[in-house]
Amino acid sequence: MKHGKKYVDSRKALEAAKLYEPAEALGTVCQLAKAKFDETVEAHIRLGVDSRHADQQVRGAVVLPNGTGKSVRVLVFCKEDKYEAAQAAGAEYVGGMDYVEKIQKEGWMDFDVVIASPDMMGVVGRLGKVL
Numbered sequence: 001m002k003h004g005k006k007y008v009d010s011r012k013a014l015e016a017a018k019l020y021e022p023a024e025a026l027g028t029v030c031q032l033a034k035a036k037f038d039e040t041v042e043a044h045i046r047l048g049v050d051s052r053h054a055d056q057q058v059r060g061a062v063v064l065p066n067g068t069g070k071s072v073r074v075l076v077f078c079k080e081d082k083y084e085a086a087q088a089a090g091a092e093y094v095g096g097m098d099y100v101e102k103i104q105k106e107g108w109m110d111f112d113v114v115i116a117s118p119d120m121m122g123v124v125g126r127l128g129k130v131l
Contacts, residue, residue, distance in 0.1 A: 006034040075099060075111040077120040086115075096120060103127055 003011075010032040020028065022045065033039050049056040075093040076086040077100070086094040093099060093111060100123055102108045107130075114131060116124040124131075 010034065072113055073111045074113045074115060077114070077116040077124050079117065079119055082117060091115070097123060100124070100127060103130060 013032055014028070022043070025043070026041070029041055047058060049058060051057055073093070074091045075095075076091040077096060078086055078094065079096065083094045099108075104127070114124075
């Protein structure tokens, strides 16, 4: 397969047999970037663990510094005395039976996450098949 000039130049600056530390590899990739836009980098890291053993499994989560760019729309089912607390916590939609009926009759699904207070679980249970 034939490669372009920029690829060939970047390839000459790397040592094929060398194993780079993560920080060094990222710095090298940034120095060799030729495009006029933010390039995507794919990293393969050998951790040296055997995932068949329970004590060596690697699991984790990452919090991105700037988020994913998508805002989460939260619907909270609660009694009227808790409306203000739910809105203060960041819920976009707060209600009770009115939203249950809207979901059942109109098929309204303009939310990403549903939270229900314990006293509303009996009402929300009717939406089990829909949600």
